[in-house]
Amino acid sequence: MSQIALPLRAGPGEGAARIVVGSANRGIVEALSAPQDWPFRTAVLTGPPRSGKSLLARWFAGQGNGDAIDEADRLDETELFHRWNRAQENGVPLLLVAGERGWQIHLPDLRSRIGAALHLVMGTPDDDMVTALIGAHAEQRGLVLGEGALTYLTPRVERSFAGIERLVAAIDRISLERKQPATQAIWRDALEAVQGAAQRRLL
Numbered sequence: 001m002s003q004i005a006l007p008l009r010a011g012p013g014e015g016a017a018r019i020v021v022g023s024a025n026r027g028i029v030e031a032l033s034a035p036q037d038w039p040f041r042t043a044v045l046t047g048p049p050r051s052g053k054s055l056l057a058r059w060f061a062g063q064g065n066g067d068a069i070d071e072a073d074r075l076d077e078t079e080l081f082h083r084w085n086r087a088q089e090n091g092v093p094l095l096l097v098a099g100e101r102g103w104q105i106h107l108p109d110l111r112s113r114i115g116a117a118l119h120l121v122m123g124t125p126d127d128d129m130v131t132a133l134i135g136a137h138a139e140q141r142g143l144v145l146g147e148g149a150l151t152y153l154t155p156r157v158e159r160s161f162a163g164i165e166r167l168v169a170a171i172d173r174i175s176l177e178r179k180q181p182a183t184q185a186i187w188r189d190a191l192e193a194v195q196g197a198a199q200r201r202l203l
Contacts, residue, residue, distance in 0.1 A: 022129030035093030047122025066093030
């Protein structure tokens with residue numbers, strides 16, 4: 001499992017932000033490294049919340065590979081159309097980041113151009129990537145997970161980027177509240193806490 005360091009650091013007291021590269025995004029990273037191959041030098045990246053889309057866009061732009069527009073699906077369509085045209089005129093690759101759900105574009109000219117772009121979709125992390133993501137979130141928080149934590153947590157955590165992040169945050173919070181190291185009792189209570197919260201969100 002590899003990681004990509006970002007050009008900017010996280011906030012005070014946190015480790016450097018990094019992108020875990022694994023089953024869910026390896027093809028995306030490869031595509032972002034070769035924008036010259038994109039149709040009309042345009043790509044659209046979509047995926048679930050907290051999956052690292054914005055981090056990948058930041059890395060793409062920071063590498064000098066092109067321009068990136070985060071939350072492009074929330075931008076005024078006429079403004080986005082003009083930005084697409086400027087990118088074409090300047091020969092600059094353009095990465096558009098949108099949400100997980102279908103992007104409904106009403107402006108016909110923009111819809112046809114976005115439809116012709118390269119579409120990149122974030123996948124679901126496999127066990128190896130889940131393990132790496134738990135470790136990366138803990139490292140960024142300065143959280144020391146006890147021995148055996150990754151083996152215990154990987155098969156039990158929700159298979160989503162947001163779920164993995166919530167679990168590590170819960171372990172960190174409970175550990176701080178109890179002023180105890182993050183051992184199995186805390187892992188278990190954190191799992192129960194995030195699972196209970198997930199069930200409440202469905203009600």
